[in-house]
Amino acid sequence: MRVFKFGGASVRNANSIKKVATIIQFYIDQPLLIVVSAMGKTTNALERLLNLKNGNLEHELNQIITYHSIIIEELFEGKNPLAEELRSIKSNILEQLKNTDSTPEELYDQVVSQGEIISTLVVSAYLKKIGLPSLWKDARKYIVTDASFCEAVVNWDQSNNLIQSLTDVLNKSIVITQGFIGSTKDGRTTTLGREGSDFSAAIFASCLSAESVTIWKDVPGVMSADPKRLPAAITFEELPFREAAEMTYYGASVIHPKTIKPLANRNIPLIVKSFDNIDLPGTRIHKCKIDQLPPLIVFKDNQCLISCQVTDYTFIDESQIGIIFSALSTRNLKVNMIQNSAISFSFCLDFKEEKVLELIEELGKIFEVYYNTGLTLITIKNYDTDSYNKYKNQKNVVLEQSSRSTLQVLIKSTPLIASEQ
Ligand code: ASP
Numbered sequence: 001m002r003v004f005k006f007g008g009a010s011v012r013n014a015n016s017i018k019k020v021a022t023i024i025q026f027y028i029d030q031p032l033l034i035v036v037s038a039m040g041k042t043t044n045a046l047e048r049l050l051n052l053k054n055g056n057l058e059h060e061l062n063q064i065i066t067y068h069s070i071i072i073e074e075l076f077e078g079k080n081p082l083a084e085e086l087r088s089i090k091s092n093i094l095e096q097l098k099n100t101d102s103t104p105e106e107l108y109d110q111v112v113s114q115g116e117i118i119s120t121l122v123v124s125a126y127l128k129k130i131g132l133p134s135l136w137k138d139a140r141k142y143i144v145t146d147a148s149f150c151e152a153v154v155n156w157d158q159s160n161n162l163i164q165s166l167t168d169v170l171n172k173s174i175v176i177t178q179g180f181i182g183s184t185k186d187g188r189t190t191t192l193g194r195e196g197s198d199f200s201a202a203i204f205a206s207c208l209s210a211e212s213v214t215i216w217k218d219v220p221g222v223m224s225a226d227p228k229r230l231p232a233a234i235t236f237e238e239l240p241f242r243e244a245a246e247m248t249y250y251g252a253s254v255i256h257p258k259t260i261k262p263l264a265n266r267n268i269p270l271i272v273k274s275f276d277n278i279d280l281p282g283t284r285i286h287k288c289k290i291d292q293l294p295p296l297i298v299f300k301d302n303q304c305l306i307s308c309q310v311t312d313y314t315f316i317d318e319s320q321i322g323i324i325f326s327a328l329s330t331r332n333l334k335v336n337m338i339q340n341s342a343i344s345f346s347f348c349l350d351f352k353e354e355k356v357l358e359l360i361e362e363l364g365k366i367f368e369v370y371y372n373t374g375l376t377l378i379t380i381k382n383y384d385t386d387s388y389n390k391y392k393n394q395k396n397v398v399l400e401q402s403s404r405s406t407l408q409v410l411i412k413s414t415p416l417i418a419s420e421q
């Protein structure tokens, strides 16, 4: 059997959903489980609701519902077979937002998960309309997680048993389910972290021993750089699992970082294919060995560089580094680059403003803390002489580091890079 994942861009309007159906029709020779994200930018819109009240809240929510209704009516010749479902989703969201008992994180998951519920109802209904046997399944009944809302951790044993029970259904019908969402043992909705639908596809594939997972994207495959930034970027035909996993670690957003591990462990290939041009071969991420990969360049914007200095002429030691890391880990903040000197410890991380400012305040009680924001971290993996020289000798570098295969430079601004191309 195969697992497909369609992201928000692939279901952002009626035409894209029709395209999804066309793609599916090509692949019904085998059982198929399809993971679908929320439509277009719905997740962002649902996130915004959490900060709104009363009239503004109703207005924004109505806009989300209208956006979906228009798509549905276009797919169903002016009719809306899901009007009742939309009404109940709307009233559930309003109800949840009034509920002051939940933590903000739990509330987030209850509300934001609804985007995936709507999108899958639409796709499933449309497939049925055009005569494709499809069954809508609630991913929350299959993906069991702990209660770390917003970044829930999967309980693999329990999820495995539940997901395997889908095998019979899959022999009779295409299964449509949601990415990104799961639930605790006691039935509370959780989410797996933003952009987590790729990971959901990998969970289903791993538990069902799928032949492959295909992620349909708006790019021809995995590319050597973001083509919007470096138009000369090339598409890889194939990549070893490890290489792809490392790319995601450095910030390549083409695949969610948690996706590779479950697939690599079970040796299930991941194919990244173009949604717009299905004749293109895409990229196959699998067990393989490639001797000479071209340089791979990853840009990570919105970085913050923090330097902690000791104030009394003692040197930075392990216990001080320990303090810094425990302050980071209690806030679930991850560092992207580290540099240590006698009296200063510097690290860069994503600038999640509220959490990072709180961190800086806490570290300021012990160290003299300096920080810069508005930085971009550029990682050049498998660099060659040209790429090494080009990126190393830039102006505006505030921190750099290189190993035998990877160069990382943290720079002050990005326009310089783009205009150099
Ligand atoms: N809809 C969720 C998000 O936008 C999950 C996903 O698209 O993968 O983050």
Ligand code: MG
Binding pocket: 007, 008, 037, 038, 043, 195
């Ligand atoms: Mg999305």
